[in-house]
Amino acid sequence: MTLQNLIKKFELEVLTDLNDKEVSGGYSGDLLSDVIANTNKNYVWITMQTHLNIVAVASLKELSAIIIVMNRKIEDEVLEKAKSENITILRTDKTAFQMSGMIYGLGVT
Amino acid sequence: MEEEILYNQSFQIRGRDFVNGGSVSVQIKRILKELGVKPEVVYKVSICCYEAEMNVIMYADLGTLDFTITFDDVIITLEDEGPGIENIELAMQEGYSTATPEIREMGFGAGLGLPNILKNSDDFKINSEVSKGTKLFFKIHLN
Numbered sequence: 727m728t729l730q731n732l733i734k735k736f737e738l739e740v741l742t743d744l745n746d747k748e749v750s751g752g753y754s755g756d757l758l759s760d761v762i763a764n765t766n767k768n769y770v771w772i773t774m775q776t777h778l779n780i781v782a783v784a785s786l787k788e789l790s791a792i793i794i795v796m797n798r799k800i801e802d803e804v805l806e807k808a809k810s811e812n813i814t815i816l817r818t819d820k821t822a823f824q825m826s827g828m829i830y831g832l833g834v835t
Numbered sequence: 836m837e838e839e840i841l842y843n844q845s846f847q848i849r850g851r852d853f854v855n856g857g858s859v860s861v862q863i864k865r866i867l868k869e870l871g872v873k874p875e876v877v878y879k880v881s882i883c884c885y886e887a888e889m890n891v892i893m894y895a896d897l898g899t900l901d902f903t904i905t906f907d908d909v910i911i912t913l914e915d916e917g918p919g920i921e922n923i924e925l926a927m928q929e930g931y932s933t934a935t936p937e938i939r940e941m942g943f944g945a946g947l948g949l950p951n952i953l954k955n956s957d958d959f960k961i962n963s964e965v966s967k968g969t970k971l972f973f974k975i976h977l978n
């Protein structure tokens with residue numbers, strides 16, 4: 727499974743440059759300590775959080791992408807930072823529950 | 836017994852500097868990867884450093900993180916000037932946090948930082964003096 731597959735299949739909006747990567751797993755959460763402790767390289771991270779610190783989390787854990795749910799607004803400043811650190815940010819109108827289920831249904835765990 | 840130092844670098848962390856939150860941990864991770872340290876070790880160091888770094892940003896004024904690699908370990912000491920911790924036993928409990936509502940809204944303040952450093956390190960020490968600051972020490976074996 728690649729990011730490109732997910733983007734096509736679920737019509738995800740690409741808010742930064744797309745660095746197509748393998749997706750090796752996924753995690754859903756809004757508490758940063760939880761996400762830091764439970765994600766691994768090439769995971770997609772499904773979240774409501776949209777502030778600047780999500781970029782450092784994705785960078786530190788080498789996540790494939792951050793997927794922002796419920797079409798939440800995200801500041802340009804955050805997108806600029808993500809671009810400069812080569813982090814892909816995607817967005818969906820789905821809820822975290824729905825998005826997780828959809829991706830999990832493809833066999834990503 | 837003195838262990839031979841293979842790498843050493845110090846980093847400053849400023850209190851309330853959320854904009855750069857995590858940047859020291861990202862630098863440390865990059866160094867470890869460049870040196871070919873095992874992914875499991877990088878994983879643990881990343882978790883511990885991030886939590887320690889964010890605690891300085893959230894609660895203290897200024898911190899100095901000292902990062903050392905020896906033949907056997909990654910060793911981190913982080914000394915900060917700040918309010919210190921009154922009750923360390925309480926601070927070590929999962930779920931205990933004094934984070935403000937604004938900080939919690941950002942997804943910090945789950946009260947898992949110190950417990951996760953303890954869980955992911957092989958040696959952990961914390962000392963604190965109220966109104967002075969906090970000193971954190973942790974070590975992760977390379978093998």
Ligand SMILES: Nc1ncnc2c1ncn2[C@@H]1O[C@H](COP(=O)(O)OP(=O)(O)O)[C@@H](O)[C@H]1O
Nearest residue numbers: 890894919926932933944945946947948949969
């Ligand atoms: N460097 C520090 N200086 C002062 N207080 C600290 C520091 N680190 C931790 N604390 C205190 O210990 C509590 C627990 O820390 P932690 O386990 O990291 O959880 P959290 O950061 O989510 O609150 C904090 O809420 C804070 O009261």
Ligand SMILES: [Mg+2]
Nearest residue numbers: 886890948949
């Ligand atoms: Mg913390």
